[in-house]
Amino acid sequence: MENFIVSARKYRPKTFDTVIGQQSITSTLKNAIRNNQLAQAFLFCGPRGIGKTTCARILAKTINCKNITENIEPCDKCESCTSFNQSISFNIHELDAASNNSVDDIRNLVDQVRIPPQVGKYKVYIIDEVHMLSQSAFNAFLKTLEEPPSYAKFILATTEKHKIIPTILSRCQIFDFKRISIDDIVKQLNFVAKNENISAETNALHIIAQKSDGALRDALSIFDQIVSFTGNKISYKNVIENLNVLDYDYYFKITETILNNNIPESLLIINEIIDNGFDGQHFLIGLGEHLRNLLVCKDASTIQLLEIGEDFKTKYKEQSEKCSVNFLLKALDINNKCDINYKISNNKRLHLEISIMQMCSITSPVNDEAQHAKKTAYTPPPLKKQQVMEKDTSSLKSSPTPEPEKHISDTTVTTPQIKKSSDVTPGTISIKQSFKQQNENNNKNEFHDIKEDHQKTADEFSQDQLDKVWKIYISSISEKLPSFSNAIAKNNPVLKDNFVIEFKTDNKLIANDKLNISDLLRYLKKELNNYQIRLKPVVATKEENNIAYTDQEKFEKMAEKNPAVKKMKEQLNLEIEF
Numbered sequence: 001m002e003n004f005i006v007s008a009r010k011y012r013p014k015t016f017d018t019v020i021g022q023q024s025i026t027s028t029l030k031n032a033i034r035n036n037q038l039a040q041a042f043l044f045c046g047p048r049g050i051g052k053t054t055c056a057r058i059l060a061k062t063i064n065c066k067n068i069t070e071n072i073e074p075c076d077k078c079e080s081c082t083s084f085n086q087s088i089s090f091n092i093h094e095l096d097a098a099s100n101n102s103v104d105d106i107r108n109l110v111d112q113v114r115i116p117p118q119v120g121k122y123k124v125y126i127i128d129e130v131h132m133l134s135q136s137a138f139n140a141f142l143k144t145l146e147e148p149p150s151y152a153k154f155i156l157a158t159t160e161k162h163k164i165i166p167t168i169l170s171r172c173q174i175f176d177f178k179r180i181s182i183d184d185i186v187k188q189l190n191f192v193a194k195n196e197n198i199s200a201e202t203n204a205l206h207i208i209a210q211k212s213d214g215a216l217r218d219a220l221s222i223f224d225q226i227v228s229f230t231g232n233k234i235s236y237k238n239v240i241e242n243l244n245v246l247d248y249d250y251y252f253k254i255t256e257t258i259l260n261n262n263i264p265e266s267l268l269i270i271n272e273i274i275d276n277g278f279d280g281q282h283f284l285i286g287l288g289e290h291l292r293n294l295l296v297c298k299d300a301s302t303i304q305l306l307e308i309g310e311d312f313k314t315k316y317k318e319q320s321e322k323c324s325v326n327f328l329l330k331a332l333d334i335n336n337k338c339d340i341n342y343k344i345s346n347n348k349r350l351h352l353e354i355s356i357m358q359m360c361s362i363t364s365p366v367n368d369e370a371q372h373a374k375k376t377a378y379t380p381p382p383l384k385k386q387q388v389m390e391k392d393t394s395s396l397k398s399s400p401t402p403e404p405e406k407h408i409s410d411t412t413v414t415t416p417q418i419k420k421s422s423d424v425t426p427g428t429i430s431i432k433q434s435f436k437q438q439n440e441n442n443n444k445n446e447f448h449d450i451k452e453d454h455q456k457t458a459d460e461f462s463q464d465q466l467d468k469v470w471k472i473y474i475s476s477i478s479e480k481l482p483s484f485s486n487a488i489a490k491n492n493p494v495l496k497d498n499f500v501i502e503f504k505t506d507n508k509l510i511a512n513d514k515l516n517i518s519d520l521l522r523y524l525k526k527e528l529n530n531y532q533i534r535l536k537p538v539v540a541t542k543e544e545n546n547i548a549y550t551d552q553e554k555f556e557k558m559a560e561k562n563p564a565v566k567k568m569k570e571q572l573n574l575e576i577e578f
Contacts, residue, residue, distance in 0.1 A: 007192055007220040008049075015073045016058055019051050020188050020216055021180035028175070029059055030072040038063065039173040041145050041154040043130075045161040046177030049217030053128055055177075056155040060084075060092045060124035063153070080120045091120045098129040106137045110144045113152050122153050130156040131163035138165050145171045179214025182206065182307040188216060189223055193234070198227060200234040203309040207239045210307070246278055248312055251290035252319060258331070258359045259322055266356050270349075280352045281342045288335045294320040295328045331359045459529040463495045469527045473520060484516045491540070499533045504540040511537040551576050 013019045016026040032038050042059070044052040061084045062068060067075040074081050083089040095109060109125065117123045133141070145154060145168065156172060158164060186205045193200040208226065212219035222243070223234075230238045240247050250273060257266040273283055296302045297313075297320035306313055338355035345351040470493050478485045491504040501524070505511050517535055525531045555576055559566035568574075 007196075007224050008217045011188075011192055011195075011220065013051070013054050013058065014076075016055075016062070017071070017073065019055060019058070021184045022051055022055065022177055025055065025175050025177065029055070033059075033063060033068070033072050038153065040148050040152070041172040042156065043161070043164070043169065043172035043174045044155065044157045044177060045174065046159070047179055047213075047215060048159055049212075049215030050177050050180055051216070052157040052177055053126070056126045056157055057084075057092075059155065060122075060126060060153070063122055064089075064091055064120035064124070066120075083119075091117045091122065092124045092126070094126045094128065096129065097127050098132045101133045101137055103134070103136045103140050106133070106140045110140070113144060113148060116149070116151050122151050124153045124155065126155045126157070128157045129159070130168075131158045131160045135165070138168055142167055142171070180216050181214075182209040185209035185212060185214075185216055185219045189219060192220065192223065196227075196232075198232050198234060201236050203236040203311055204234045204239040206307075206309045207236065207243065207245055211243055211245065244277070246273065246283060246286050248290075248308075248315075250283075251287055252315060254287070254356070255290065255294070255319060255323075258356070259327075259363060261360050261364050263357050263360045266360055267353055270353060270356060274349065280348050281339065284335060284339045284342060284352065284355075288332065288339065291328055291332050291335060294323055295325070295332070298323075298325055298328075327362050330362050334358050334362075457529055458499065458532040461495075461528045461530060465528065466493055466495050466501065466524075469524060472527075473523050481516060484510060484513065488520070496536070499530055500536055501533060502536045502538055504538050506540050508539055511539050 016030055019026050042056075044056060046052055058074075061081060062072065062074045064080040064084070065074040066078040066080060069075060076082075076085065080089065080091065084092060093109075093112070095105070113123065113125070115123075148154065154172075156164075156168075161169075161174075161176075186202070186209050189205045189208060190200070190202075192198075193205075204226075208219055208222050211222055226234050226239055226242055229242045239245070250269065254266055254269045257269065270283075274280065293306055293308070293316050296305045297316050303313070303317070306316065308316070334355050338351065342348060342351060470488075474485045474489045487505050487507050487510040488503060490506070493501050493503040496502055517537065521533065521535050524535075525533050555565075555569075559569075
């Protein structure tokens with residue numbers, strides 16, 4: 001039975017030109033070799049499976065090649081190249097720092113560096129996962145890394161650059177490897193599939209590339225896994241089944257139900273997804289990506305940002321034409337909030353379903369009618385009590401005969417009902433509209449101007465009662481509004497005439513905080529059973545503290561507080577020493 005070699009090893013790049021997705025780094029290394037400007041130490045850093053160790057081996061092989069090609073590639077024919085290909089080269093050493101991270105391991109390496117190469121120009125030391133070295137091992141390595149022999153080159157590779165001490169970083173040329181794009185991974189997978197006589201759908205390869213998260217090695221491992229599952233034919237359906245990935249069709253279907261405001265159908269789709277074993281947050285992440293792709297399709301210049309197969313690009317473009325930008329932005333906002341709070345929710349399924357129902361309500365006809373009625377309805381301004389009385393009196397004078405169904409007594413005047421802008425037709429209840437109306441009412445109410453104050457109870461209360469209620473209120477808001485509670489707690493309130501309560505604060509922002517002061521006023525009115533209370537915030541000016549520094553100033557301060565001190569000084573004929 002022939003030994004199987006995984007694709008990640010079988011198709012590992014052997015030259016700079018075959019490295020996938022790192023063109024800027026390979027070009028820099030080739031130019032350094034061409035111009036004979038090689039540094040003594042290199043640091044290759046970046047995520048897993050993107051070619052760090054591969055580039056280190058190609059660099060080590062190339063600089064020791066005796067017949068480098070014009071394109072700065074190894075010849076694969078000389079003694080150095082053949083020995084490297086057979087893994088018997090004495091000039092290229094690889095050290096795994098994860099398992100050889102002690103000081104003794106680094107000292108052994110330093111001892112080897114002193115011996116010059118017998119064949120080739122350089123001795124190259126490739127240290128993989130260098131961040132795993134201990135602090136003492138790093139320190140033992142510093143001097144050799146800074147001033148190695150001319151024939152020694154060090155190539156360090158790591159996935160966690162932040163764990164390497166700065167003194168090591170400053171001695172290396174640092175190359176940051178980037179994640180490989182989905183298109184580049186798909187091209188490489190296509191190349192491997194053709195070489196292996198495997199039929200593969202492009203959409204299936206796109207799913208593999210997305211699942212690999214920019215790591216080509218992971219993509220090739222998944223590719224081998226799918227081949228083992230399906231044989232020599234890789235289809236989109238087989239890939240999503242084997243990798244447990246949600247089908248794009250689910251996202252298209254649920255977006256369609258959201259656009260149609262079909263809450264029951266959307267809940268059934270969620271139920272099907274959960275029954276198939278998919279996690280709710282996994283679905284949320286995919287839905288967010290789907291909505292983002294629809295938004296990207298709204299403009300021709302951003303369609304290139306879609307990293308999906310051509311077949312699905314057409315479907316995305318068709319569905320994006322049904323969605324407005326406003327809808328997509330609101331849906332993305334709801335999806336993002338749901339994703340953030342999903343883990344802390346006790347009832348995760350309900351949390352997810354509420355978010356989907358909110359999305360269904362974005363384009364609901366009921367909401368549209370409510371918004372339209374709110375914009376177009378004319379609301380007359382509210383009349384003051386005196387104006388209402390004058391209007392009723394003038395109407396009585398002008399009308400020759402009063403209507404029999406209306407009765408006006410000598411002592412009371414009936415005020416006509418004025419429809420407020422906050423009145424909402426049944427069936428058009430809007431939480432957003434309610435909050436907006438509440439804010440408008442808070443802005444209209446001044447500290448001492450609240451309607452019908454003079455028509456309500458006005459019980460007498462003492463300063464002690466006021467102080468007690470004041471402290472209870474401060475205690476109740478100390479956690480919710482610490483800044484406001486601390487500001488009004490510094491000075492006790494003072495009860496003035498006509499139920500005016502004056503309180504001092506050293507902060508102008510607190511004195512102008514109408515919303516919180518209105519809440520305080522409502523609390524005081526209710527607790528003291530007096531609805532004619534008015535609050536008067538006063539910004540206290542800071543007094544200058546005249547601190548005595550000299551002996552003369554100290555004496556004058558003492559004499560000011562106790563005149564007997566000055567009298568004693570004069571009687572005893574005392575003098576103050578300066």
